[in-house]
Amino acid sequence: LKLFNTLSKKTEEIKPIKNDSVSLYTCGPTVYHYMHIGNLRKAIFDDLLKRVLSAEGLRVKHVMNITDVGHLASDADEGEDKLEKEARIEKKSVWEIAEYYTEHALADYASVNVLEADKIIKATDCINKEIDFIKKLEEKGYAYKGDLAVYFDSTKLKDYGKLTGQNLADKNVAVREDIVIDKSKKNPIDFALWIFTKAKHKNHAMRWQSPWGEGFPGWHLECSSIIYDQFGDTIDVHTGGVDHIGTHHTNEIAQSEALTGKPLANIWMHTEFLLVDGHKMAKSLGNTYRIVDVEARGFDRLAYRLLVLQSHYRSQQNFTWQALKDAQALLKNLQAAADIRFQPSGSSEHDFKAAQDTILAALTNDLNTPEALASINRVFDQVADEGVSKKDSKVFAGFIIWLDDLLGLELSLSKDITSEQKRLIKQREDARENKDWDSSDKLRDELTGQGIEINDTPAGSIWRRS
Numbered sequence: 001l002k003l004f005n006t007l008s009k010k011t012e013e014i015k016p017i018k019n020d021s022v023s024l025y026t027c028g029p030t031v032y033h034y035m036h037i038g039n040l041r042k043a044i045f046d047d048l049l050k051r052v053l054s055a056e057g058l059r060v061k062h063v064m065n066i067t068d069v070g071h072l073a074s075d076a077d078e079g080e081d082k083l084e085k086e087a088r089i090e091k092k093s094v095w096e097i098a099e100y101y102t103e104h105a106l107a108d109y110a111s112v113n114v115l116e117a118d119k120i121i122k123a124t125d126c127i128n129k130e131i132d133f134i135k136k137l138e139e140k141g142y143a144y145k146g147d148l149a150v151y152f153d154s155t156k157l158k159d160y161g162k163l164t165g166q167n168l169a170d171k172n173v174a175v176r177e178d179i180v181i182d183k184s185k186k187n188p189i190d191f192a193l194w195i196f197t198k199a200k201h202k203n204h205a206m207r208w209q210s211p212w213g214e215g216f217p218g219w220h221l222e223c224s225s226i227i228y229d230q231f232g233d234t235i236d237v238h239t240g241g242v243d244h245i246g247t248h249h250t251n252e253i254a255q256s257e258a259l260t261g262k263p264l265a266n267i268w269m270h271t272e273f274l275l276v277d278g279h280k281m282a283k284s285l286g287n288t289y290r291i292v293d294v295e296a297r298g299f300d301r302l303a304y305r306l307l308v309l310q311s312h313y314r315s316q317q318n319f320t321w322q323a324l325k326d327a328q329a330l331l332k333n334l335q336a337a338a339d340i341r342f343q344p345s346g347s348s349e350h351d352f353k354a355a356q357d358t359i360l361a362a363l364t365n366d367l368n369t370p371e372a373l374a375s376i377n378r379v380f381d382q383v384a385d386e387g388v389s390k391k392d393s394k395v396f397a398g399f400i401i402w403l404d405d406l407l408g409l410e411l412s413l414s415k416d417i418t419s420e421q422k423r424l425i426k427q428r429e430d431a432r433e434n435k436d437w438d439s440s441d442k443l444r445d446e447l448t449g450q451g452i453e454i455n456d457t458p459a460g461s462i463w464r465r466s
């Protein structure tokens with residue numbers, strides 16, 4: 001299994017630290033609003049990675065965080081805490097905001113068949129561990145107390161910023177141009193580990209005691225601290241969105257590697273943005289669609305999952321309703337072809353084993369989903385055109401289950417039609433043989449009314465769900 005590593009800028013073979021199991025950490029949602037479909041795109045690729053690792057015979061231990069404190073409006077320690085702001089707008093407590101949006105985020109993930117992480121850990125549930133982490137950094141001389149926060153001294157780390165390739169001087173300039181600052185901050189690029197509940201944060205509702213003063217943890221710290229607690233020094237794979245590279249992951253690496261002296265993750269994977277009609281999603285543009293919007297417009301939630309899989313995770317994807325409509329039509333075709341396992345006919349032979357190999361070869365090559373889907377379409381088109389023999393229908397059924405484990409499209413969940421419906425189809429075939437077109441048409445209408453369409457093929461009548 002080869003994956004593109006943002007750190008090395010190369011596609012690398014994954015070599016798990018423990019022989020047969022993979023430690024995976026994925027940065028989870030900040031729970032201050034509903035997940036939009038762009039958030040789900042990243043979750044779907046995390047999920048696909050897990051499924052491909054499993055298909056390769058590897059066990060996966062997957063940990064995800066929930067950011068319920070400390071994520072400020074700008075990644076670079078500026079602005080208000082996103083949850084605190086939302087709590088004020090909605091006139092709820094910040095704890096209510098966290099609980100409400102966490103529940104919705106997890107439900108939205110599940111709705112597109114994203115398998116739940118083995119452990120989901122809230123930032124607010126590991127405050128003591130985060131404080132311990134800072135203490136250790138302080139002992140090693142990487143942390144210092146400023147007026148408004150305890151900071152990480154980024155200049156103490158030789159390779160700070162290695163994930164972006166940006167050098168320290170450039171980054172310092174970039175940050176300096178931002179709105180700043182705490183005068184006690186030694187370098188513009190230093191970032192907050194622990195933010196005091198004073199000055200602009202004096203009304204911050206979530207607050208804890210610490211050796212340096214009352215406050216709350218910075219966003220980046222939770223991921224470093226959770227990984228250290230759950231896995232130790234180094235994990236196999238760490239994922240996030242491309243927007244995490246410059247600050248959040250750069251700072252995770254800094255904190256963790258300063259503390260352990262070891263690489264935080266062997267492979268860093270980043271999913272590109274989803275655009276909507278060519279634009280970045282923004283509340284002001286009214287294009288931050290959710291999965292419920294997809295369903296409200298009559299689309300299947302899994303049509304969205306299929307749409308996501310149609311593009312490569314390292315490419316930007318442009319969402320349009322037309323593209324979703326096409327994905328919905330493709331999903332229908334796949335479902336109809338899958339239903340052919342219930343209606344064997346003819347003697348065509350298919351090499352499903354070879355198809356599995358081709359599909360897996362595409363996915364193990366840095367999750368090449370467009371290529372995998374092209375192979376899948378070829379197999380399903382062939383089945384739709386030629387049917388499957390009685391002998392092949394069982395193999396085909398097994399192939400579909402295998403495919404569902406891999407892609408989560410639920411093609412294996414459809415049920416056979418009822419024996420009454422089968423009887424109607426047989427009656428209609430008999431009527432056609434007797435050139436009794438009236439009866440044949442009536443029977444067709446009856447079946448249509450039950451959501452069953454009939455195609456008359458050389459191999460006989462093939463039904464599909466409308």
Ligand SMILES: [Zn+2]
Nearest residue numbers: 027028223248
């Ligand atoms: Zn993170």
